[in-house]
Amino acid sequence: MATLKDVAKETGLTVSTVSRVLNNRGYISEETRKNVYLAMETLNYHPNELARSLSKKSTFTIGVIVPHIRHPYFAELISNLENEAYLRKYKILLFNSQDKNEREKEYLEMCNRNRVSGIIICSGNIEMTEFKGLNVPLITIERYLENGTAMVECDNYQGGKIAARHLIERGCRHLIHFSGVRETAMPADKRATGFEEVCMENKVSHTEIVTSANQYHALEYHDFIEKVLKEYPKTDGIFASSDLIAAQLIQVCSKLKIAIPNQMKIVGFDDVNVASLTTPRITTIRQPIKEMARVAIELMISASEGNITPSQTVLPVTLVERETT
Amino acid sequence: MATLKDVAKETGLTVSTVSRVLNNRGYISEETRKNVYLAMETLNYHPNELARSLSKKSTFTIGVIVPHIRHPYFAELISNLENEAYLRKYKILLFNSQDKNEREKEYLEMCNRNRVSGIIICSGNIEMTEFKGLNVPLITIERYLENGTAMVECDNYQGGKIAARHLIERGCRHLIHFSGVRETAMPADKRATGFEEVCMENKVSHTEIVTSANQYHALEYHDFIEKVLKEYPKTDGIFASSDLIAAQLIQVCSKLKIAIPNQMKIVGFDDVNVASLTTPRITTIRQPIKEMARVAIELMISASEGNITPSQTVLPVTLVERETT
Numbered sequence: 283m284a285t286l287k288d289v290a291k292e293t294g295l296t297v298s299t300v301s302r303v304l305n306n307r308g309y310i311s312e313e314t315r316k317n318v319y320l321a322m323e324t325l326n327y328h329p330n331e332l333a334r335s336l337s338k339k340s341t342f343t344i345g346v347i348v349p350h351i352r353h354p355y356f357a358e359l360i361s362n363l364e365n366e367a368y369l370r371k372y373k374i375l376l377f378n379s380q381d382k383n384e385r386e387k388e389y390l391e392m393c394n395r396n397r398v399s400g401i402i403i404c405s406g407n408i409e410m411t412e413f414k415g416l417n418v419p420l421i422t423i424e425r426y427l428e429n430g431t432a433m434v435e436c437d438n439y440q441g442g443k444i445a446a447r448h449l450i451e452r453g454c455r456h457l458i459h460f461s462g463v464r465e466t467a468m469p470a471d472k473r474a475t476g477f478e479e480v481c482m483e484n485k486v487s488h489t490e491i492v493t494s495a496n497q498y499h500a501l502e503y504h505d506f507i508e509k510v511l512k513e514y515p516k517t518d519g520i521f522a523s524s525d526l527i528a529a530q531l532i533q534v535c536s537k538l539k540i541a542i543p544n545q546m547k548i549v550g551f552d553d554v555n556v557a558s559l560t561t562p563r564i565t566t567i568r569q570p571i572k573e574m575a576r577v578a579i580e581l582m583i584s585a586s587e588g589n590i591t592p593s594q595t596v597l598p599v600t601l602v603e604r605e606t607t
Numbered sequence: 608m609a610t611l612k613d614v615a616k617e618t619g620l621t622v623s624t625v626s627r628v629l630n631n632r633g634y635i636s637e638e639t640r641k642n643v644y645l646a647m648e649t650l651n652y653h654p655n656e657l658a659r660s661l662s663k664k665s666t667f668t669i670g671v672i673v674p675h676i677r678h679p680y681f682a683e684l685i686s687n688l689e690n691e692a693y694l695r696k697y698k699i700l701l702f703n704s705q706d707k708n709e710r711e712k713e714y715l716e717m718c719n720r721n722r723v724s725g726i727i728i729c730s731g732n733i734e735m736t737e738f739k740g741l742n743v744p745l746i747t748i749e750r751y752l753e754n755g756t757a758m759v760e761c762d763n764y765q766g767g768k769i770a771a772r773h774l775i776e777r778g779c780r781h782l783i784h785f786s787g788v789r790e791t792a793m794p795a796d797k798r799a800t801g802f803e804e805v806c807m808e809n810k811v812s813h814t815e816i817v818t819s820a821n822q823y824h825a826l827e828y829h830d831f832i833e834k835v836l837k838e839y840p841k842t843d844g845i846f847a848s849s850d851l852i853a854a855q856l857i858q859v860c861s862k863l864k865i866a867i868p869n870q871m872k873i874v875g876f877d878d879v880n881v882a883s884l885t886t887p888r889i890t891t892i893r894q895p896i897k898e899m900a901r902v903a904i905e906l907m908i909s910a911s912e913g914n915i916t917p918s919q920t921v922l923p924v925t926l927v928e929r930e931t932t
Contacts, residue, residue, distance in 0.1 A: 283742060331720040332666070336657050343700075351689060352880060357682035364676060364703045368710075373717060375668075376701040378689045385693075392698060395656040417608060501880055529884040536886045555677060555826055559854040561861045561886055 284325035292321040304329055335397065342372045344582060345393035345401040349381040353501065354526060354554040355571075356404065359423065362575030363402065370583060372399065379405040380499065390416065400582035403427070406466045419585035421578045424469050432581045434574050434595050435469040441567040441599040442476025445521040445549040448565070450484050452547050452607050454519025457481055457488040458510065460503075460531075462523045463495045470523065473551065477521055489514060493527070503527055507534045518546060525550040525557040528564045532606070548606040562605030570597045609650035617646040629654055660722065667697050669907060670718035674706040674730040678826065679851060679879040680896075681729065684748065687900030688727065695908060697724065704730040705824065718743075725907035728752070731791045744910035746903045749794050757906045759899050759920045760794040766892040766924040767801025770846040770874040773890070775809050777872050777932050779844025782806055782813040783835065785828075785856075787848045788820045795848065798876065802846055814839060818852070828852055832859045843871060850875040850882040853889045857931070873931040887930030895922045 286304075290297045295314065302308050303318040321327070335341040344367055348356045364374050375398060377389040386405055393401050393416075400419040406426070419431040426433065442459075449457055459477050462470050474490050481488035491510050497503050507530055511517060522528040528550030532542060540546045542562055550557055553568035577595050585591045611629075615622045620639065627633050628643040646652070660666040669692055673681045689699050700723060702714040711730055718726050725744040731751070744756040751758065767784075774782055786799050799815050806813035816835050822828050832855055836842060847853040853875030857867060865871045867887055875882055878893035902920050910916045 328716065328719040330661075330722060331717075332657050332661050332722050336655075336661065341657065351686035352679075352683050354677075354679070354682070354880075357679070358677050360685075360701070361676035361703060364701055368703070373721075374701050376685070376689055376699050378686060378693070391653070392656075394653040396698075397655060397657050526884070533884070533886050533888070555679070556881060556884055559851070559858070559881055559885065561858050563858070 284327040286327070286329075288325050289318065289321045289327050292325055293317045339397075340399055340586075341397050343375055343396070343398045344372050344579070345375045345377065345389070345396075345398040347377045347379050347386065347389050347393075347401065347403045347405050349379050349405040350499065351376075351378050353498075354556050355524065355552050355569075358552075358554045358571050359404065359575060362572045363579060366576045366579040370579065372579070372583070381405055381495065393418075399586045400431075402578050402582060403430075406468060419582050419591075421582045421585075423574060423578055426467055426469065431585050432591050432593050432595065433469075434578045434581070434597070436569040436574065436597050436599050438469050438472040438599075439476040441551060441569075442473035442478075442521070443480050444476075444599065444601050445473075445551075445567055446477045446480035446484075446486075446488075448549060448601055448603075448607060449519035449521065449547055450480070450486055452519070452543075454547055455486055456514070456516040457486055457519045457521065458514060458517050459488065459490045459521045460507070460510075460523055460527050461490050461492055463498050464492045465495055473521075473523060493523075501526060503530045504534055507531055508538070511535075511538060511540070520546065520548050522548060522550050525552045525554055525564055525566055528566065528606070529556050529560045532560050532562070532564070543605065543607050549601075550606075553602050557602075557604070565604045565607040566602050568600045568602045570599070573597050609652040611652070611654075613650050614643065614646045614652050617650055618642045664722075665724055665911075666722050668700055668721070668723045669697050669904070670700045670702065670714070670721075670723040670726040672702045672704050672711065672714050672718075672726065672728045672730050674704050675824065676701075676703050678823075679881050680849065680877050680894075683877075683879045683896050684729065684900060687897045688904060691901045691904040695904065697904070697908070706730055706820065724911045727903050727907060728755075731793060744907050744916075746907045746910075748899060748903055751792055751794065756910050757916050757918050757920065758794075759903045759906070759922070761894040761899065761922050761924050763794050763797040763924075764801040766876060766894075767798035767803075767846070768805050769801075769924065769926050770798075770876075770892055771802045771805035771809075771811075771813075773874060773926055773928075773932060774844035774846065774872055775805070775811055777844070777868075779872055780811055781839070781841040782811055782844045782846065783839060783842050784813065784815045784846045785832070785835075785848055785852050786815050786817055788823050789817050790820055798846075798848060818848075826851060828855045829859055832856055833863070836860075836863060836865070845871065845873050847873060847875050850877045850879055850889055850891055853891065853931070854881050854885045857885050857887070857889070868930065868932050874926075875931075878927050882927075882929070890929045890932040891927050893925045893927045895924070898922050 379386045402421045404423045422430045422433045550564040550566035553566045557564040557566045615625045704711045727746045729748045747755045747758045875889040875891035878891045882889040882891045
């Protein structure tokens, strides 16, 4: 592979002049610049970013650790994180922790050893002690972390309230909330609080059904949903903590001949592509995923430049009415 | 940040002994090893992989370039690629080209400058000339590339045949195939060939409807599907080139009061999670995505070690019967 020296030789310039062209430093005539780029192309020279990173102390790389890539919420989030990073000339090292503590630790160590500029983490099993010695910003999305730099979340509490109000306005009186995994405390838990408060204010019966980590990782809830619906036959409205659960609710209702929205109304959460792909389409609480990704990337970069950044940023959710209510 | 020298000082060992422990080279007593690791923890020392990569000439990093992260097929593929890489101690730099030529070029240059060990690309607009000077293996998945190292694809041709046979066996006589984008030649084009051949053998009428890149990137086909179904009112069987199109076909049929599977039978392609989340669930041609990811990673690593690797690997597809046929 060609080196900087080869480029210097080819152009008859000194190594330091070529280096100045590459780093855009000092005065360089247009002719010199052109000659250097021409020689780079001829010799097929590509600057070594690793070497540059070592001397500059910045790799322009962001470690992104998610628990689940296939889940439509994370696929959407990763897509937006990559784009926001690209727009700022950063790149993404992607890690799938499967919410396994061991893997999270390994990935953090990998991030450390590869001198990433910062870490964005949406995986929630790491204990605070594991983070000793991370010298880079650590941004969490929808996860708590005692010694993280900043946390980005959507307004989960309002989301729960909006869902309850909407179902009650539509005439539902026996509500169920299929909530997320409750093994680790998460911002999403506040959906249940908001939901419950509105139900109590309106004296509407409500039950929280907690789902499991196994279901979350297998993306599979059918049998569980069927059991619950048979156990609570009066149910006429359901708030599902993801559009993925809502899609499976539609399937189970179809199997049990429960008409949607006439006999059963459903509100999902996230507004990822699956919400628009079911029949009927899912009424849902929209997380502003694009904006959450933008804020996370901006916070990470700003913190890595030594700025003081907000430790918590909450972005608003909205109701998207479709055919399940 | 602590350095190797600090670890040596703390343990009273020489830098070269500490280095031997870290690189697992030569004889080291268990006691010395323990002392070094203890000192590393105390001093919070993390080896600098960038520096090691520079001297070892391998970064154990794979550049993965896809056209679309949110699309359920690529979300599934990325998830499997990350896992297969992790199992072999490699990491993934993820790039979303949006099938834009400019972005593909930039990403390739980024891969080059960051000295990735290899590139896996599923994005198809790059001209052969762009690749001049890539010194690392270049593996394509479901894309052609004249000077790639190796190509991995599923048996698209058989997939088309299986879909046609299944629809005809189920009694369909007026078939439509919603095929993929035809702006660039892709292995997926062979689905249409296989489908057409079986229709002709069986003297069954068939029409190929080509979809556009805009639809593909927006994941939005509803209006287009409705127009086509009205234009071909006799249609009783459809082969969709993705489960995503099949899900939208179900929605449009529901809107037009066409009963599935009684009046209309549908076969999708991919078998990604959306195929199991619709009502009714989608009969589909299953791509062995996990195996394709494993083969791609293995080929990349093997080629990077200087081995001769197969230039084309085709993996078999299977019919998964569900409720749309």
